[in-house]
Structures are given as C-alpha cells and as structure tokens.
Amino acid sequence: MMTMQPFLAGDIQQLVDKALTLDSEKQDHFLFLMSSLLDCYLKEEARAAVITVNEIEEKTYIIPINASQEDAEEMIDFMADAFRSGCQPMSTGSLN
Numbered sequence: 001m002m003t004m005q006p007f008l009a010g011d012i013q014q015l016v017d018k019a020l021t022l023d024s025e026k027q028d029h030f031l032f033l034m035s036s037l038l039d040c041y042l043k044e045e046a047r048a049a050v051i052t053v054n055e056i057e058e059k060t061y062i063i064p065i066n067a068s069q070e071d072a073e074e075m076i077d078f079m080a081d082a083f084r085s086g087c088q089p090m091s092t093g094s095l096n
Contacts, residue, residue: 036048037050037065040065040066040067041065041066043066044066046066047064047065047066047067047071047075048064048065048066048067048075049062049063049064049065049067049071049072049075049076050062050063050065051063051076062076
C-alpha cells in the first residue's frame with residue numbers, strides 16, 4: 001500500500017496549476033470529479049471507488065473513499081452489470 005504524506009498548500013497549488021493547463025472541457029470534468037470525491041470525504045453517506053490504470057507501468061489501483069473493500073467490490077459489480085446490460089448509469093460529467 002502507498003504511504004501518504006501530509007500535503008501542504010503548495011502541493012495543492014501545483015495540482016491546480018497542472019489542471020489549468022487542460023482545455024476547458026477537461027477542466028470542467030476535473031472539477032466535477034474533484035467535487036464528487038471531496039463529498040466522499042466530507043459526507044458520511046457519500047462513497048466512491050476510483051480505478052486507475054497505467055498500462056505502460058502495468059499498475060492498477062482501486063482507491064476506495066469512505067468505503068470498505070466490500071463497498072468498493074459492490075460498486076464495481078454494480079457498474080459492471082450496468083455496462084453489460086447497456087444501461088450506463090453515468091452522469092453527464094463523464095469524459096472519454
């Protein structure tokens with residue numbers, strides 16, 4: 001498991017600076033994603049599971065937020081079933 005270090009305001013500013021280099025559609029998507037994730041940290045009833053894949057480094061992470069491993073498995077199963085059935089319960093905030 002990754003060891004997390006406390007972040008500083010400068011760390012956040014570096015992320016913001018990088019986000020500002022994105023085109024406006026990606027900036028909007030990034031803001032939607034970050035707002036959704038922050039809700040999971042602030043609200044007991046909100047939870048998420050973020051999946052990241054780096055094909056070159058052959059690394060995949062499932063990052064639960066305000067969720068247990070079981071919660072994350074249930075969310076992934078639900079989404080997989082929804083995609084297979086053709087009913088994609090995605091918000092308008094999705095971006096390919």
